[in-house]
Amino acid sequence: MTDRFAQNFRPNRLRALDKPGIKDVRLHDLRHTGNTLAAIADATLPELKQRMGHASDRAAMIxxxxxxxxxxxxxxxxxAMAKTELKQARRNQSDTQAEEDPVNDQSPGRERVSDLGFVVGGA
Structure with missing residues (x-):
């Protein structure tokens, strides 16, 4: 912060902080709040670095x-992404199992006898 900015800002800041209910507010608090709100508004890391005058990602990421x-x-x-992928994986597994599993083979000469998967007759 430049000295000129500090000189112009300080008197106005002090007057504002004399208002009832406002205490223990520092310039850094206002800077932090402004940049946090910018981040919530989807400002990118390079944009935040530029706003704050930071050279490193680490400092801006605070x-x-x-x-x-x-x-x-x-x-x-x-x-939601995980649920979608899980449903698709289960669907694919069921399709593959139905194609490869002789228990589900209902071709002529094969008859499913029980839930245990025993098959009578052979192909």
């Missing part, structure tokens, strides 16, 4: 903590 709501959205999306 501001990228997610909200509980965002954690839920991510978890729900991953869960």
């Amino acid at each position: 501001y990228l903590h997610a909200t509980d709501e965002r954690h839920r959205e991510i978890a729900d999306t991953l869960s």
